[in-house]
Amino acid sequence: MIPLLEVDDLTKHFGGLPAVHGVTFGIDDGEIVAVVGPNGAGKSTLLKLIAGLERPTRGSIRLRDEPVGGLPAHQVRRKGITMVMQTPRTFPSLTVLENAMLGAMFGPAHGVIDEREARRRAAESLAFVGLEALADLPVETLNLHQQRFLDLAKALAGRPQLLLLDEVMAGLNETEIRASVEIVRRVRDKLGTTVLWVEHVMSAVIELAERVIVLDFGSVLTEGAPDVVMRDSRVIEAYLGEAQIA
Amino acid sequence: MVVRVVRSLRSGTPVARSGLAALLPVAGTAVVLAVLPPIWFGRSTYTTGLAIITLVFASYAVGFNVIFGSTSQLFLCVGALAGIGGYATALFSDSASLPVFVGVLLGTLIAAIVGGVLSWIAVRRSLGVIFTGILTLVFSLAFQNLLLGQRQLTGGSTGHELKAAATTLADDRVGGYYLFAALVVIFLIVFRLIQTSHVGWAFRALRDDETAAELTGIDVSRYRVYAAVVGSAMIGLTGGLYAYSDGFINPTTFAFNQIDVLVLVMVVFGGLGSLLGPLLGAGVFEAVDQLLSSSGQIREFLYGLMIVALFLGFRRGLVPALGRLARRPVVPASPLQPRTDDGPAVPSAT
C-alpha cells in the first residue's frame, strides 16, 4: 500500500543555515504521528514545507505518490493537506461561522463550494470542535484556546486528508489540553483524518501519538513508539542540553 | 431603517443576503440619481456639469475601490489607466477611423490588460503596498511623459480635439449626466455581484490575512490580478467615455495630481471596500470643493488642510464610521466570553 505522505531527504536552508536537513519519513492513512524536538529544531519549518508555505531547498514531498513539494500553499490545500499554525491565523474582520465557511468554500479539491453548502459544512465543523454557540460572534471576542479551535474548525471544514498541527496545546491549561487531546483523537476516529502533529506538551504526546519522530538540529534523531522514544538516551540528552541552556 | 441600510454598507461586511435583495442599495442609489436632475439641478447647466464630474470621479473611485479597497493593491495609476481609455478612444476613432464605441471598447481592453500586467508583476515579485504604490506611480509619470513626448500622435500638451465626440452630449448636459449615472450604477451592480460571489469571500479573506487565505485554499495571486483587471477596465471605460462626451483631452486631464490624488481621498474618505463609499466620497468631496472654490487662491491650502484633517480624524472612512455609530446599540458591548488566554474552556469539548 502507498503511504499517505512520503517525505524524502527534505532540506531547507535559510541563508545557508540548514533549518531542516535530509529529513525522511512516511505516514500511513489514519495515523497520529507526533513530531517533537527542542526549540529551533526545525519542527515548524518542516510543517511549513509540507503545507507549501516554504519552498524546499532539496528533497521531495509526496501525497499518495503525487509530488506536492514546492507547490504554493493554496494548491497543497486543495490536494488535501491543511495546517493549523502555531499562532492562530483567523480572519479578524469576520465572524466565527464566516471563518469556518471560508475553509469549507475554498478548501476542497474539486472547485469552490457554494455558499449554502459551505455554511452547512462550517456549522458542522464548528459543532465538532464545540464552538457552535459562538458562531455569530466576531473572532476578536474569542480567547486563544477558542481561536485555536476555530482555526481547527476552519481546517476541518475543507475536509482534509492530512492535518498538520503546530503546537496547538502550548499555553493552555490542564483542562484545555485534555479537551484538545480528545478533539484530535476524534478528528482521526470520526473523520478518518490523518494527523501530523508538532507538540511540546509531552503528556499529550504520550497519551495520543502512535508514533513519534524526534527532530534535533533539523535532522531526525530517532523515531518510534512514544514510550520507547522517550527513554532513548539521545532524546533525553537533546532535551537536557536545552534545559541546561535555558 | 436608516440604521439597517447604513449597517449593510459597512466595509468588510460579508453580504449574506443573496440574489436581488443584495442589490437593494444599488437600486436605491439608481432611483436617487435618476430623480436628482428633475427635482434639483436639471435646469442649471453649471450644476449639471458639476454633477457629471462627480459621477465621473465616482466611476473612477469604484474601479479603484475594487483594486485597492478589496485587495489592498495601491494602484497609483488611476489617471494613467483612464488616460489609456481616453487616448485609445481618441486615436482609434480619429486616426484609425474606427467607430467610437470600438475605440472605447479597445481602450477599456487595453486598460484592463495593463492593469492586469501591473498587478501580475506586483504579485509575482511579492511587492507590498508601498512598492506596488511606487511601481504604479512610476508607470503613471512615465505614461504622462510619453503623452507629452509623442506630439505627432497625442498632440502633446496642446491636447487632442475628438472629431468623433458626441456634440449632443456636450451640449445637452443632462444627457451626459444620465450616461455617467448609468455607468456608476452598472459599476455598483458589478461591485455588488462580486461582493456576494465567492470572489467577494476570497477578497475579504486575503485582505484580512494573506497567509491564512492561502492556507484556506485561496489563490491570493489570482484574485489580486482578477481585481486589478476588473477595476482597470472600469477606469479605462470611464476615461474613454469621458473623452467621448467631453470632446477634448490633454495630458493634464489624466495627470496624477488631477485624478489619483482625488480618487484616493474620495475612496479612503468614503470607506475602503464599502459599496457606496466611493460615490459618497466623490459627492462630499465635490461639494466641499465647491465651497472652497469661492476662497480663490487659498483653496489649495484649505484643500491640503482638509486632507490632513480627514485622514487623521476619519481614518477608517465615513461609511464605516457611520456604520459603527449605527451598530453600537445593536451589538452588545460585552461579548459572551472575555478575551483572555486563560478564559473558561470551550463548552462541550468532548
Place this chain on the structure above:
Amino acid sequence: MKAVLLDGIVLGLGFGLLGVGLTLVYGLGGVLNLAYGELAVLGAMVVSLVKDAGAPLALAAVAGVAAAMAAAVLLDLTVMRPVYRQSGEHRVLLGLLVTLGVAFLIEGLLNWRDPLGALTVDIGGGPIGIFGVPMPMSSIWASAITLGAGAILVVFLGATTFGRAIRSVMQDEVGARLVGISPSFTRTVIFALSGALAGLVAVTSAMSSPLTVTQGFDLTSFALIVTVVGGLGSVTGAFLAGLLLGIVDTLSAYYVGQYITSVVLLGAAGLTILIRPRGLLGR
C-alpha cells in the same frame, strides 16, 4: 562628451543629496514623505524672500535651509505623531496620505503668497577649467557644497555616537528603545536633517536653473526615483544612485531629448523594483 559627463556628475551629486533626505525618513519606520519636495520649495522661497530684502546671499541661504528644517520638525511634531503610533501597512498608508495632504498644504500656501515665485542663485565669476572642460562657477560651488554636506553626513552617521544611535533605530525600533535610545527624539532629528537637506538642494539647484513654486512634486518624484534605485533606506545607495542617474539624465537629455529622458529615469526605477527591489545597496 567629457563636458556632458562632468555636467552629469554635478547634477548627480544634487540628485544624490535629494535622495538621501528622503531615504533617511523612509529608513526610519517606512514612511515615504510625499511633502519632501515641497519642503525644498519652501526653503527656496524663504531664500528668495530674505535675499530680496537685501540680505547677503549666504545669510539668505542659511535662512532658507533653516526654514525647511523647521518645517520638517514641525511636521514631525504635529501630524506625523499619530502616523508613527500606527504600525505596519497602516502606518505606511497613513503616512503616504497625510504627507500628501501636507504637500498640498505647503504648495497651496506658497501659491497663494507668491504664485510666480522663483529662486535664482547667481554665482558670479567666470568658468574654471576642470580636466580641460570649462565649468561654470555655479556648478563648482554647487558640487563643493553638496560634497561637503555629504561628507559631514557620512561622518555624522558613521562616526558619532548619536549617528550610530540613529542607524540602530533605523534597523530596529524596538531594540533601540530597549537600549535606551528614544525613537521619537531620533525621529525629530532625522526629520530636521531631512528638511535641511531639502533646503540645501533647493539652494544648490537654483544655482544652475531657477527653482519655481510649482516644482515641488517634480522634486519629490526625482527623490523617489533616486531612493528606489539606491535602495529605500540606504544612504550610500542614494548617493550612488543619484550620481548614476545624474549622468544618465544628462547623457540622455543631450542625445535623445527631455521627455524620453524622464521616461528613461522612471524606467530605471521601475526596472529596479522588478529586478532588485532592495535597490543598489538596500538592506
